Amino acid sequence: MMAVLAGIGLATLDTAIANTALPTIAADLRVDPAASVWIVSVYQLAVVATLLPIAALGEIVGQQRVFVAGLALFTGASLLCALAWSLPTLIAARVLQGVGASAVMAVNVALIRFVYPSHQLGRGLGLNAFVVGVGFAVGPTVASLILAAASWPWLFAVNIPVGLLALAFAASALPDTGRSGQRFDAPGALLNMATFTLLVLGLGEGTHDGPPWRIAAELAGAVVCGTVLLRRQAGHPAPMLAADLLRRPLFALSAATAVCSFAAQGLAFVSLPFLFQHTLGRTQVETGFLMTPWPVVVALTAPLAGRLSDRYPPGLLGGIGLAALSLGMALLAALPANPAVWDIAWRMMVCGVGFGFFQAPNMRAILTSAPPSRSGGASGIVATARILGQTLGASLVAACFAFADAGGPALALAIGAAFAGVASVVSFVRLRVRPEAM
Incomplete structure (x- = not known):
């Protein structure tokens, strides 16, 4: 549970602190504030696009393996974020960080089911919800305290020791959840990524008064890709x-x-x-x-x-x-x-x-x-x-x-x-x- 809670805590906290630090990062990198929003947006898109494919991969290779790989990727990407020297490099690192966070979020609840006996499952899920709530509550405060004492790269560097500690717990303590024996459906994963990416982009364009034709095209594309995905996987176990x-x-x-x-x-x-x-x-x-x-x-x-x-x-x-x-x-x-x-x-x-x-x-x-x-x-x-x-x-x-x-x-x-x-x-x-x- 220390490994699982540390992983979901990092993913939650990182979402909250990045939002708070956008003005500071934009000023330091000398970019337009509107462009800096991509630092948050690409992270969210990476999570949305890969969440279900990674969850499916967890059933195939084992949730504990996906969790460890996701936590390692998130920790390594946090180092890359801290070392980023420009907006494009920071955005690229945030994409990797988002994929790592997606892997953690996709399987953490499933792992709790294998950690706790069924009659105590609610207790484990309550702890999980507690950590998520604390992450969102203290995120802005943590960001403000770090920025008051150091530069913005430390917002990402603080993830590294916690991530390494969680990896140490995860490598030795997570239960083996078994493997399903199914094959990973790569075309289905691409269709899933297209479905949810287009859906979120379409809804986001509507939020920011985007061109109606673009909103309609993105939402229509999401419907088409989703329909093809459902038909492709009909009857799949x-x-x-x-x-x-x-x-x-x-x-x-x-x-x-x-x-x-x-x-x-x-x-x-x-x-x-x-x-x-x-x-x-x-x-x-x-x-x-x-x-x-x-x-x-x-x-x-x-x-x-x-x-x-x-x-x-x-x-x-x-x-x-x-x-x-x-x-x-x-x-x-x-x-x-x-x-x-x-x-x-x-x-x-x-x-x-x-x-x-x-x-x-x-x-x-x-x-x-x-x-x-x-x-x-x-x-x-x-x-x-x-x-x-x-x-x-x-x-x-x-x-x-x-x-x-x-x-x-x-x-x-x-x-x-x-x-x-x-x-x-x-x-x-x-x-x-x-x-x-x-």
Whole structure:
């Protein structure tokens, strides 16, 4: 677990600190701030494009081997990022870092299934959610502290000792998850990469007011590639895009709640800074502190929710959590004109409690509703649902701004509350679904 948690902690923390450091990196490399956004974008695209192919590879060669290789690549790429002397070299290193992070995220949940006995699985998933929550919560603060004492390359150099320590644990302690004996479908992997890359690019273009023809072309390309991929892998015992698992009602409902909940989170995390700064007149520093209660409370709540999911149905815990998330986002959308800090903080805490109570139990439901031999595919779906939900949420924020202008943040939060409310209902529906035989 030390190896698994260190790996996912690095991948999460690196996402958060890179966002914070973009202005500093742009100034030091003497590049346009808009161009510096590629430092974050290529990392996210590398993760999205390779997540499911790497998850499928984990079932073929063993999740522990993929995790070690991904962690080694991430650590080595962190060194290359620290040594980068220009924007192109830094972007190239970030692509490699994104592939390494993708390998870690694609199999970490599957590995936890093999580390913990089934009656304690929720406890392990709760620890995983705790580390993710802490990473997002402390990322901006860690970045600010490092930049206050050193130059930006140290943001990436600090990954190296932690990565080496995690590799030392991983090489000797990770369980052997076995091999499926299937062959890796390289053309299917390329189709999968094209599908999700075009989908994320299309949604991103919509967020940034891209040309309509380009948005339509990218989304159409995603649909075509996805359709070809599904037809190519129809009947495959372990398809890359786990359509076979989606035929399991409990798995499909759990994946749907994941997409909706992360869409709600994406709507909140993108719109709230605009609400705090543009509508309420808070400074950037104040905004950072106001955003903190949500991930901090998630980190504190997730371990408890994980333990409870070993005793109570995930559908019940997830439904209660998502109802709380819906309530919290509705309360944020209805903030008074001049709220006090506490008025904002307690609403953020309600959202954090709700999301924290949903996350670990839902991951448990996804994993346990898939056969052990398909743990890699289930783990890949967990990570893909998170990325797609957050991307969808960010795109909807842009649509809210275009439709409601100054009222865009409040509208986005209201839509997020609706997403969480629908997901809560779907989660409670799981209580009526019987688990399938493995």
